Amino acid sequence: MANEKLKIAFYWAASCGGCEIAVLDINEKILDVIQLADIVFWPVAMDVKYKDVENMPDKYIDICFFNGSVRNEEQEYMAKLLRQKAKTLIAFGSCAQEGCIPGLANLHNREEIFEKVYLKSHCVENPVGTVPQTRFEAKEGLLKLPEFYDTVKTLDQTVEVDYYIPGCPPPVSLITSALEAVAKNQLPPKGTVLAPPKSVCDECPRKKENKKITKIYRVHKKMPEPEKCLLEQGIICMGPATRSGCGAQCLNVDMPCTGCGGPCPNSPEQGAAMVSALASILGLEEEKDRYTEKDIEELMRQIKDPVGTFYMYSLPSSILRRKVMKK
Amino acid sequence: MTERIGFEPKIIGFLCNWCSYAGADLAGVSRIQYPPNIRIIRVMCSGRIDPAFVLEAFKNGADGVLVAGCHLPSDCHYLSGNFKAARRIALLRKVLADFGIEPERLRLEWVSASEGDRFAAIVRDIVEEIRKLGPNPFKNKDGETQ
Ligand code: SF4
Numbered sequence: 188m189a190n191e192k193l194k195i196a197f198y199w200a201a202s203c204g205g206c207e208i209a210v211l212d213i214n215e216k217i218l219d220v221i222q223l224a225d226i227v228f229w230p231v232a233m234d235v236k237y238k239d240v241e242n243m244p245d246k247y248i249d250i251c252f253f254n255g256s257v258r259n260e261e262q263e264y265m266a267k268l269l270r271q272k273a274k275t276l277i278a279f280g281s282c283a284q285e286g287c288i289p290g291l292a293n294l295h296n297r298e299e300i301f302e303k304v305y306l307k308s309h310c311v312e313n314p315v316g317t318v319p320q321t322r323f324e325a326k327e328g329l330l331k332l333p334e335f336y337d338t339v340k341t342l343d344q345t346v347e348v349d350y351y352i353p354g355c356p357p358p359v360s361l362i363t364s365a366l367e368a369v370a371k372n373q374l375p376p377k378g379t380v381l382a383p384p385k386s387v388c389d390e391c392p393r394k395k396e397n398k399k400i401t402k403i404y405r406v407h408k409k410m411p412e413p414e415k416c417l418l419e420q421g422i423i424c425m426g427p428a429t430r431s432g433c434g435a436q437c438l439n440v441d442m443p444c445t446g447c448g449g450p451c452p453n454s455p456e457q458g459a460a461m462v463s464a465l466a467s468i469l470g471l472e473e474e475k476d477r478y479t480e481k482d483i484e485e486l487m488r489q490i491k492d493p494v495g496t497f498y499m500y501s502l503p504s505s506i507l508r509r510k511v512m513k514k
Numbered sequence: 515m516t517e518r519i520g521f522e523p524k525i526i527g528f529l530c531n532w533c534s535y536a537g538a539d540l541a542g543v544s545r546i547q548y549p550p551n552i553r554i555i556r557v558m559c560s561g562r563i564d565p566a567f568v569l570e571a572f573k574n575g576a577d578g579v580l581v582a583g584c585h586l587p588s589d590c591h592y593l594s595g596n597f598k599a600a601r602r603i604a605l606l607r608k609v610l611a612d613f614g615i616e617p618e619r620l621r622l623e624w625v626s627a628s629e630g631d632r633f634a635a636i637v638r639d640i641v642e643e644i645r646k647l648g649p650n651p652f653k654n655k656d657g658e659t660q
Contacts, residue, residue: 466601469601470597487601493605493609494612506573507615511614511652
Protein backbone atom coordinates (compact mmCIF):
# COMPACT_ATOMS: atom_id res chain seq x y z
CA MET A 188 0.00 0.00 0.00
CA ALA A 189 2.77 2.41 1.04
CA ASN A 190 4.34 2.67 -2.37
CA GLU A 191 1.13 2.46 -4.30
CA LYS A 192 0.62 5.70 -6.20
CA LEU A 193 -2.34 7.96 -5.58
CA LYS A 194 -4.90 8.19 -8.34
CA ILE A 195 -5.82 11.73 -9.23
CA ALA A 196 -8.45 13.15 -11.57
CA PHE A 197 -9.11 16.66 -12.87
CA TYR A 198 -12.35 17.73 -14.44
CA TRP A 199 -13.79 20.99 -15.74
CA ALA A 200 -17.43 21.96 -15.90
CA ALA A 201 -18.70 25.54 -16.46
CA SER A 202 -15.38 27.35 -16.24
CA CYS A 203 -13.00 29.36 -18.38
CA GLY A 204 -10.05 26.98 -18.36
CA GLY A 205 -7.96 29.19 -16.10
CA CYS A 206 -8.06 26.62 -13.31
CA GLU A 207 -6.48 24.04 -15.62
CA ILE A 208 -3.68 26.48 -16.34
CA ALA A 209 -3.29 27.21 -12.63
CA VAL A 210 -2.49 23.51 -12.16
CA LEU A 211 0.40 23.94 -14.59
CA ASP A 212 1.46 27.16 -12.83
CA ILE A 213 2.88 25.02 -10.07
CA ASN A 214 5.70 24.50 -12.61
CA GLU A 215 8.28 21.87 -11.71
CA LYS A 216 6.18 20.81 -8.73
CA ILE A 217 4.00 19.02 -11.26
CA LEU A 218 6.86 16.51 -11.49
CA ASP A 219 6.51 15.81 -7.78
CA VAL A 220 2.84 15.24 -8.39
CA ILE A 221 3.66 12.70 -11.08
CA GLN A 222 6.08 10.99 -8.68
CA LEU A 223 3.35 10.73 -6.15
CA ALA A 224 0.33 10.11 -8.28
CA ASP A 225 -1.07 8.72 -11.46
CA ILE A 226 -3.42 11.01 -13.30
CA VAL A 227 -6.28 8.78 -14.34
CA PHE A 228 -8.63 11.35 -15.85
CA TRP A 229 -7.92 14.86 -17.17
CA PRO A 230 -9.87 15.66 -20.34
CA VAL A 231 -7.93 18.85 -21.07
CA ALA A 232 -4.58 17.05 -21.15
CA MET A 233 -5.14 13.41 -22.01
CA ASP A 234 -7.34 11.23 -24.13
CA VAL A 235 -9.80 9.57 -21.82
CA LYS A 236 -13.50 9.06 -22.30
CA TYR A 237 -16.39 9.37 -19.90
CA LYS A 238 -16.85 5.65 -20.48
CA ASP A 239 -13.46 5.00 -18.89
CA VAL A 240 -14.65 6.77 -15.75
CA GLU A 241 -17.96 4.92 -15.80
CA ASN A 242 -16.02 1.64 -15.89
CA MET A 243 -13.92 2.46 -12.83
CA PRO A 244 -14.96 0.78 -9.60
CA ASP A 245 -16.56 3.12 -7.02
CA LYS A 246 -14.04 5.12 -4.96
CA TYR A 247 -11.31 4.12 -7.40
CA ILE A 248 -9.99 7.71 -7.69
CA ASP A 249 -8.28 8.96 -4.56
CA ILE A 250 -8.64 12.68 -5.21
CA CYS A 251 -10.68 14.49 -7.81
CA PHE A 252 -10.08 18.18 -8.41
CA PHE A 253 -13.28 19.54 -9.91
CA ASN A 254 -13.31 23.03 -11.37
CA GLY A 255 -16.27 24.83 -12.86
CA SER A 256 -19.84 25.35 -11.79
CA VAL A 257 -22.79 23.22 -12.84
CA ARG A 258 -24.98 24.82 -15.46
CA ASN A 259 -26.07 21.93 -17.68
CA GLU A 260 -27.08 18.29 -17.62
CA GLU A 261 -23.70 16.94 -18.71
CA GLN A 262 -21.86 18.77 -15.93
CA GLU A 263 -24.36 17.53 -13.39
CA TYR A 264 -23.91 13.97 -14.65
CA MET A 265 -20.12 14.24 -14.40
CA ALA A 266 -20.27 15.79 -10.93
CA LYS A 267 -22.38 12.88 -9.72
CA LEU A 268 -20.25 10.31 -11.51
CA LEU A 269 -16.98 11.68 -10.15
CA ARG A 270 -18.44 11.91 -6.66
CA GLN A 271 -19.25 8.22 -6.90
CA LYS A 272 -15.82 7.28 -8.23
CA ALA A 273 -13.68 9.50 -5.98
CA LYS A 274 -12.82 9.10 -2.32
CA THR A 275 -12.13 12.81 -1.95
CA LEU A 276 -13.78 15.47 -4.06
CA ILE A 277 -12.24 18.95 -4.03
CA ALA A 278 -14.07 21.99 -5.38
CA PHE A 279 -11.17 23.63 -7.14
CA GLY A 280 -11.48 27.34 -7.82
CA SER A 281 -14.20 29.89 -7.43
CA CYS A 282 -16.60 28.43 -10.03
CA ALA A 283 -16.88 25.09 -8.28
CA GLN A 284 -16.83 26.66 -4.83
CA GLU A 285 -19.27 29.54 -5.30
CA GLY A 286 -20.35 29.87 -8.93
CA CYS A 287 -18.02 32.65 -10.05
CA ILE A 288 -18.42 34.53 -13.34
CA PRO A 289 -20.57 31.84 -15.04
CA GLY A 290 -22.84 32.23 -12.00
CA LEU A 291 -23.69 35.81 -12.94
CA ALA A 292 -25.99 34.16 -15.48
CA ASN A 293 -28.29 33.71 -12.50
CA LEU A 294 -29.39 37.29 -13.16
CA HIS A 295 -31.16 35.80 -16.21
CA ASN A 296 -32.70 32.50 -17.21
CA ARG A 297 -32.27 30.16 -20.13
CA GLU A 298 -34.83 31.96 -22.28
CA GLU A 299 -33.12 35.33 -21.86
CA ILE A 300 -29.67 33.89 -22.41
CA PHE A 301 -30.65 31.97 -25.56
CA GLU A 302 -32.41 35.05 -26.90
CA LYS A 303 -29.34 37.19 -26.37
CA VAL A 304 -26.77 34.70 -27.58
CA TYR A 305 -28.54 33.04 -30.49
CA LEU A 306 -31.02 35.67 -31.67
CA LYS A 307 -30.25 39.23 -30.66
CA SER A 308 -26.47 39.55 -30.53
CA HIS A 309 -25.21 41.98 -33.16
CA CYS A 310 -22.90 39.44 -34.70
CA VAL A 311 -25.57 36.76 -35.04
CA GLU A 312 -27.55 36.03 -38.17
CA ASN A 313 -30.25 33.53 -37.41
CA PRO A 314 -33.33 34.22 -39.56
CA VAL A 315 -35.15 30.99 -38.66
CA GLY A 316 -34.52 31.54 -34.96
CA THR A 317 -32.72 28.29 -34.18
CA VAL A 318 -31.82 27.78 -30.55
CA PRO A 319 -30.21 24.66 -29.05
CA GLN A 320 -32.56 21.72 -28.60
CA THR A 321 -31.93 18.76 -26.33
CA ARG A 322 -33.02 16.32 -29.05
CA PHE A 323 -33.24 16.56 -32.80
CA GLU A 324 -34.41 13.91 -35.26
CA ALA A 325 -31.97 14.09 -38.12
CA LYS A 326 -32.04 11.83 -41.17
CA GLU A 327 -29.08 10.01 -39.75
CA GLY A 328 -30.71 9.42 -36.39
CA LEU A 329 -31.43 11.09 -33.05
CA LEU A 330 -29.05 13.88 -32.03
CA LYS A 331 -28.80 14.88 -28.40
CA LEU A 332 -27.41 17.86 -26.49
CA PRO A 333 -27.28 18.23 -22.72
CA GLU A 334 -30.03 20.37 -21.25
CA PHE A 335 -29.07 23.94 -20.39
CA TYR A 336 -30.42 24.92 -16.96
CA ASP A 337 -32.01 28.19 -15.87
CA THR A 338 -29.84 28.34 -12.78
CA VAL A 339 -26.10 27.88 -12.33
CA LYS A 340 -25.26 25.81 -9.27
CA THR A 341 -22.10 25.36 -7.27
CA LEU A 342 -20.55 21.92 -6.93
CA ASP A 343 -21.74 21.49 -3.35
CA GLN A 344 -25.29 22.37 -4.37
CA THR A 345 -25.05 19.35 -6.66
CA VAL A 346 -23.05 16.72 -4.73
CA GLU A 347 -21.26 16.46 -1.39
CA VAL A 348 -17.88 18.19 -1.45
CA ASP A 349 -14.93 17.37 0.83
CA TYR A 350 -12.69 20.44 0.44
CA TYR A 351 -12.61 23.81 -1.24
CA ILE A 352 -9.69 25.60 -2.84
CA PRO A 353 -10.79 29.18 -3.50
CA GLY A 354 -9.59 31.69 -6.08
CA CYS A 355 -10.11 32.62 -9.70
CA PRO A 356 -7.89 30.79 -10.40
CA PRO A 357 -6.52 29.35 -7.16
CA PRO A 358 -3.13 30.86 -6.27
CA VAL A 359 -0.14 28.56 -6.66
CA SER A 360 0.65 28.64 -2.94
CA LEU A 361 -2.79 27.26 -2.09
CA ILE A 362 -2.49 24.52 -4.70
CA THR A 363 0.95 23.43 -3.53
CA SER A 364 0.01 23.46 0.13
CA ALA A 365 -3.08 21.40 -0.68
CA LEU A 366 -0.94 18.92 -2.63
CA GLU A 367 1.53 18.74 0.24
CA ALA A 368 -1.28 18.04 2.67
CA VAL A 369 -2.47 15.27 0.35
CA ALA A 370 1.03 13.81 0.06
CA LYS A 371 1.57 13.78 3.81
CA ASN A 372 -1.95 12.59 4.40
CA GLN A 373 -2.56 15.63 6.59
CA LEU A 374 -5.80 16.98 5.19
CA PRO A 375 -7.86 18.94 7.73
CA PRO A 376 -11.42 17.99 8.69
CA LYS A 377 -13.88 17.53 5.86
CA GLY A 378 -15.58 20.69 4.63
CA THR A 379 -12.54 22.90 5.18
CA VAL A 380 -11.69 25.73 2.82
CA LEU A 381 -7.99 25.23 2.14
CA ALA A 382 -6.98 28.88 2.59
CA PRO A 383 -5.86 31.06 5.49
CA PRO A 384 -8.75 32.27 7.66
CA LYS A 385 -7.91 35.95 7.23
CA SER A 386 -9.26 38.62 4.91
CA VAL A 387 -7.43 40.11 1.94
CA CYS A 388 -7.08 43.35 3.93
CA ASP A 389 -4.98 41.41 6.45
CA GLU A 390 -2.50 40.46 3.71
CA CYS A 391 -2.65 43.81 1.94
CA PRO A 392 0.44 46.02 2.15
CA ARG A 393 -1.57 49.23 1.79
CA LYS A 394 -2.15 51.55 4.74
CA LYS A 395 -5.60 51.95 6.22
CA GLU A 396 -6.34 55.12 8.16
CA ASN A 397 -10.00 54.57 8.99
CA LYS A 398 -10.99 57.37 6.71
CA LYS A 399 -14.52 58.05 5.55
CA ILE A 400 -15.24 58.53 1.87
CA THR A 401 -17.86 60.60 0.12
CA LYS A 402 -17.17 59.75 -3.48
CA ILE A 403 -16.78 56.51 -5.43
CA TYR A 404 -14.46 56.26 -8.41
CA ARG A 405 -14.67 53.47 -10.91
CA VAL A 406 -11.37 51.81 -11.38
CA HIS A 407 -10.49 53.43 -14.70
CA LYS A 408 -11.38 56.90 -13.45
CA LYS A 409 -8.66 57.42 -10.93
CA MET A 410 -4.92 56.88 -10.66
CA PRO A 411 -4.59 55.55 -7.13
CA GLU A 412 -2.03 56.93 -4.74
CA PRO A 413 0.57 54.31 -3.91
CA GLU A 414 0.58 52.69 -0.49
CA LYS A 415 -2.82 53.99 0.55
CA CYS A 416 -5.84 51.74 0.92
CA LEU A 417 -7.84 51.84 -2.31
CA LEU A 418 -11.18 51.74 -0.55
CA GLU A 419 -10.23 54.81 1.43
CA GLN A 420 -9.44 56.51 -1.88
CA GLY A 421 -12.96 55.81 -3.09
CA ILE A 422 -12.19 52.79 -5.28
CA ILE A 423 -14.42 49.86 -4.37
CA CYS A 424 -12.19 47.08 -3.09
CA MET A 425 -13.67 43.78 -1.91
CA GLY A 426 -10.71 43.16 0.40
CA PRO A 427 -12.59 43.49 3.69
CA ALA A 428 -15.17 40.89 2.65
CA THR A 429 -12.86 38.44 0.89
CA ARG A 430 -10.86 35.49 2.15
CA SER A 431 -7.13 35.72 1.66
CA GLY A 432 -4.58 33.22 0.41
CA CYS A 433 -3.68 35.24 -2.65
CA GLY A 434 -1.07 37.42 -0.94
CA ALA A 435 -3.12 40.45 -2.06
CA GLN A 436 -1.57 40.15 -5.53
CA CYS A 437 -3.99 42.55 -7.15
CA LEU A 438 -3.38 45.25 -4.55
CA ASN A 439 0.34 45.07 -5.27
CA VAL A 440 -0.33 46.16 -8.83
CA ASP A 441 -2.81 48.94 -8.02
CA MET A 442 -5.91 46.93 -8.83
CA PRO A 443 -8.70 46.57 -6.27
CA CYS A 444 -9.70 43.15 -5.00
CA THR A 445 -12.79 41.96 -6.86
CA GLY A 446 -13.51 39.17 -4.39
CA CYS A 447 -12.49 35.88 -6.02
CA GLY A 448 -11.41 34.34 -2.72
CA GLY A 449 -15.00 34.04 -1.59
CA PRO A 450 -16.40 34.95 1.82
CA CYS A 451 -14.34 35.19 4.99
CA PRO A 452 -14.88 32.33 7.42
CA ASN A 453 -18.05 32.67 9.50
CA SER A 454 -19.44 35.34 7.23
CA PRO A 455 -22.94 34.39 6.10
CA GLU A 456 -22.50 36.03 2.75
CA GLN A 457 -19.76 37.92 0.93
CA GLY A 458 -22.13 40.37 -0.77
CA ALA A 459 -23.91 41.32 2.45
CA ALA A 460 -20.57 41.71 4.21
CA MET A 461 -19.39 44.13 1.54
CA VAL A 462 -22.65 46.09 1.58
CA SER A 463 -22.11 46.49 5.32
CA ALA A 464 -18.46 47.43 5.04
CA LEU A 465 -18.92 49.91 2.23
CA ALA A 466 -21.98 51.57 3.69
CA SER A 467 -20.16 52.11 6.95
CA ILE A 468 -17.43 54.20 5.40
CA LEU A 469 -19.33 55.86 2.56
CA GLY A 470 -21.11 58.88 4.02
CA LEU A 471 -21.92 62.51 3.53
CA GLU A 472 -19.74 65.21 4.89
CA GLU A 473 -21.09 66.61 8.12
CA GLU A 474 -23.94 64.16 7.74
CA LYS A 475 -25.24 64.78 11.23
CA ASP A 476 -26.43 68.24 10.22
CA ARG A 477 -27.68 67.76 6.73
CA TYR A 478 -28.89 64.27 6.12
CA THR A 479 -31.92 63.65 3.96
CA GLU A 480 -33.06 60.38 2.48
CA LYS A 481 -32.53 61.87 -0.97
CA ASP A 482 -28.90 62.67 -0.21
CA ILE A 483 -28.27 59.11 0.88
CA GLU A 484 -29.90 57.74 -2.24
CA GLU A 485 -27.78 60.08 -4.32
CA LEU A 486 -24.71 58.84 -2.51
CA MET A 487 -25.54 55.20 -3.20
CA ARG A 488 -26.41 55.92 -6.80
CA GLN A 489 -22.68 56.26 -7.41
CA ILE A 490 -22.38 52.52 -7.09
CA LYS A 491 -22.98 51.09 -10.52
CA ASP A 492 -24.05 47.48 -10.84
CA PRO A 493 -24.26 46.53 -7.14
CA VAL A 494 -24.81 42.79 -7.67
CA GLY A 495 -22.11 42.61 -10.33
CA THR A 496 -19.72 44.25 -7.88
CA PHE A 497 -20.57 42.62 -4.56
CA TYR A 498 -21.49 39.21 -5.95
CA MET A 499 -19.14 39.00 -8.91
CA TYR A 500 -17.98 35.53 -7.85
CA SER A 501 -20.56 34.40 -5.34
CA LEU A 502 -24.05 34.87 -6.77
CA PRO A 503 -25.04 31.15 -6.93
CA SER A 504 -23.81 30.57 -3.36
CA SER A 505 -25.38 33.76 -1.99
CA ILE A 506 -28.42 33.70 0.25
CA LEU A 507 -30.87 34.35 -2.59
CA ARG A 508 -28.81 32.47 -5.20
CA ARG A 509 -30.41 34.08 -8.24
CA LYS A 510 -32.67 36.81 -9.53
CA VAL A 511 -36.33 36.02 -9.39
CA MET A 512 -37.79 36.21 -12.90
CA LYS A 513 -41.09 37.91 -13.58
CA LYS A 514 -43.69 35.56 -14.98
CA MET B 515 -55.87 34.94 -8.71
CA THR B 516 -57.39 33.21 -5.72
CA GLU B 517 -54.02 33.17 -4.03
CA ARG B 518 -54.05 36.99 -3.97
CA ILE B 519 -57.51 37.26 -2.42
CA GLY B 520 -56.57 35.28 0.67
CA PHE B 521 -53.13 36.87 0.85
CA GLU B 522 -52.04 37.99 4.31
CA PRO B 523 -48.61 39.61 4.13
CA LYS B 524 -45.96 38.36 6.54
CA ILE B 525 -43.72 41.19 7.69
CA ILE B 526 -40.53 40.78 9.69
CA GLY B 527 -39.69 43.78 11.85
CA PHE B 528 -36.17 44.37 13.16
CA LEU B 529 -36.59 46.91 15.97
CA CYS B 530 -33.87 48.52 17.99
CA ASN B 531 -33.90 47.94 21.70
CA TRP B 532 -33.75 51.56 22.84
CA CYS B 533 -36.34 53.41 20.75
CA SER B 534 -38.40 51.41 18.30
CA TYR B 535 -38.96 48.28 20.36
CA ALA B 536 -40.03 50.50 23.24
CA GLY B 537 -42.31 52.35 20.81
CA ALA B 538 -43.88 49.07 19.73
CA ASP B 539 -44.26 48.13 23.37
CA LEU B 540 -46.01 51.41 24.03
CA ALA B 541 -48.40 50.72 21.16
CA GLY B 542 -49.16 47.42 22.88
CA VAL B 543 -49.71 48.71 26.39
CA SER B 544 -51.76 51.61 25.02
CA ARG B 545 -53.91 49.05 23.19
CA ILE B 546 -53.53 50.76 19.86
CA GLN B 547 -54.89 48.48 17.17
CA TYR B 548 -52.67 47.45 14.32
CA PRO B 549 -52.66 44.43 12.01
CA PRO B 550 -51.09 41.23 13.37
CA ASN B 551 -49.02 40.66 10.22
CA ILE B 552 -45.74 41.77 11.72
CA ARG B 553 -43.31 39.48 13.56
CA ILE B 554 -40.93 41.53 15.63
CA ILE B 555 -37.30 40.72 16.34
CA ARG B 556 -35.53 42.92 18.84
CA VAL B 557 -31.93 43.88 18.10
CA MET B 558 -29.66 46.11 20.14
CA CYS B 559 -29.30 48.77 17.46
CA SER B 560 -30.48 49.38 13.91
CA GLY B 561 -26.77 49.55 13.07
CA ARG B 562 -26.48 45.91 14.18
CA ILE B 563 -28.70 44.71 11.36
CA ASP B 564 -26.55 42.79 8.95
CA PRO B 565 -27.89 42.99 5.39
CA ALA B 566 -27.72 39.18 5.51
CA PHE B 567 -30.56 39.18 8.07
CA VAL B 568 -32.80 40.97 5.59
CA LEU B 569 -31.80 38.65 2.74
CA GLU B 570 -32.48 35.62 4.94
CA ALA B 571 -35.90 36.99 5.80
CA PHE B 572 -36.77 37.32 2.12
CA LYS B 573 -35.33 33.90 1.36
CA ASN B 574 -37.51 32.38 4.03
CA GLY B 575 -40.64 33.90 2.59
CA ALA B 576 -41.12 37.28 4.29
CA ASP B 577 -43.25 39.52 2.09
CA GLY B 578 -41.82 42.66 3.64
CA VAL B 579 -39.15 43.72 6.10
CA LEU B 580 -39.25 46.70 8.43
CA VAL B 581 -36.09 48.06 9.98
CA ALA B 582 -36.75 50.61 12.69
CA GLY B 583 -34.37 52.59 14.86
CA CYS B 584 -33.89 55.81 16.78
CA HIS B 585 -34.56 59.11 15.05
CA LEU B 586 -31.86 60.89 13.11
CA PRO B 587 -29.68 62.72 13.73
CA SER B 588 -28.88 62.21 17.39
CA ASP B 589 -31.26 59.79 19.14
CA CYS B 590 -29.12 56.68 18.63
CA HIS B 591 -27.99 55.13 21.88
CA TYR B 592 -24.70 54.28 20.20
CA LEU B 593 -24.35 57.67 18.49
CA SER B 594 -24.18 56.65 14.84
CA GLY B 595 -25.84 53.24 14.46
CA ASN B 596 -28.87 54.84 12.84
CA PHE B 597 -26.71 56.53 10.19
CA LYS B 598 -25.04 53.23 9.39
CA ALA B 599 -28.45 51.61 9.11
CA ALA B 600 -29.70 54.38 6.81
CA ARG B 601 -26.78 53.91 4.45
CA ARG B 602 -26.87 50.13 4.53
CA ILE B 603 -30.56 49.93 3.86
CA ALA B 604 -30.28 52.42 0.98
CA LEU B 605 -27.56 50.30 -0.60
CA LEU B 606 -29.33 47.04 0.15
CA ARG B 607 -32.44 48.33 -1.62
CA LYS B 608 -30.40 48.68 -4.79
CA VAL B 609 -29.11 45.13 -4.37
CA LEU B 610 -32.64 43.81 -3.82
CA ALA B 611 -33.82 45.47 -7.02
CA ASP B 612 -31.09 43.59 -8.92
CA PHE B 613 -32.36 40.35 -7.40
CA GLY B 614 -35.88 41.10 -8.66
CA ILE B 615 -37.34 42.03 -5.27
CA GLU B 616 -39.23 45.33 -5.22
CA PRO B 617 -37.19 47.70 -3.02
CA GLU B 618 -40.44 48.94 -1.44
CA ARG B 619 -40.60 45.63 0.40
CA LEU B 620 -37.77 46.86 2.60
CA ARG B 621 -38.74 49.81 4.79
CA LEU B 622 -36.65 51.91 7.11
CA GLU B 623 -38.42 54.02 9.73
CA TRP B 624 -37.49 55.96 12.83
CA VAL B 625 -39.70 55.40 15.86
CA SER B 626 -38.96 56.79 19.30
CA ALA B 627 -39.97 55.20 22.59
CA SER B 628 -42.87 57.64 22.91
CA GLU B 629 -44.30 57.04 19.45
CA GLY B 630 -46.60 54.08 19.94
CA ASP B 631 -49.20 55.60 17.66
CA ARG B 632 -46.62 56.26 14.97
CA PHE B 633 -45.45 52.64 15.16
CA ALA B 634 -48.99 51.37 14.72
CA ALA B 635 -49.58 53.72 11.79
CA ILE B 636 -46.38 52.54 10.10
CA VAL B 637 -47.37 48.90 10.45
CA ARG B 638 -50.83 49.61 9.02
CA ASP B 639 -49.26 51.42 6.12
CA ILE B 640 -46.71 48.69 5.36
CA VAL B 641 -49.29 45.94 5.46
CA GLU B 642 -51.47 47.83 2.98
CA GLU B 643 -48.55 48.54 0.69
CA ILE B 644 -47.34 44.93 0.71
CA ARG B 645 -50.88 43.69 0.19
CA LYS B 646 -50.92 45.71 -3.02
CA LEU B 647 -47.53 44.37 -4.10
CA GLY B 648 -48.59 40.78 -3.51
CA PRO B 649 -46.54 37.87 -2.18
CA ASN B 650 -42.75 37.85 -2.11
CA PRO B 651 -41.80 36.81 -5.65
CA PHE B 652 -39.25 34.32 -4.29
CA LYS B 653 -41.92 32.26 -2.60
CA ASN B 654 -42.72 28.83 -4.05
CA LYS B 655 -40.99 29.39 -7.32
CA ASP B 656 -37.39 29.70 -6.22
CA GLY B 657 -36.92 31.85 -9.27
CA GLU B 658 -37.04 28.80 -11.53
CA THR B 659 -39.06 29.04 -14.66
CA GLN B 660 -38.68 25.43 -15.66
S1 SF4 C 1 -9.73 47.51 1.22
FE1 SF4 C 1 -8.43 46.75 -0.42
S2 SF4 C 1 -6.76 48.28 -0.59
FE2 SF4 C 1 -7.78 48.60 1.39
S3 SF4 C 1 -6.59 47.36 2.85
FE3 SF4 C 1 -8.29 46.07 2.13
S4 SF4 C 1 -7.45 44.92 0.42
FE4 SF4 C 1 -6.05 46.64 0.81
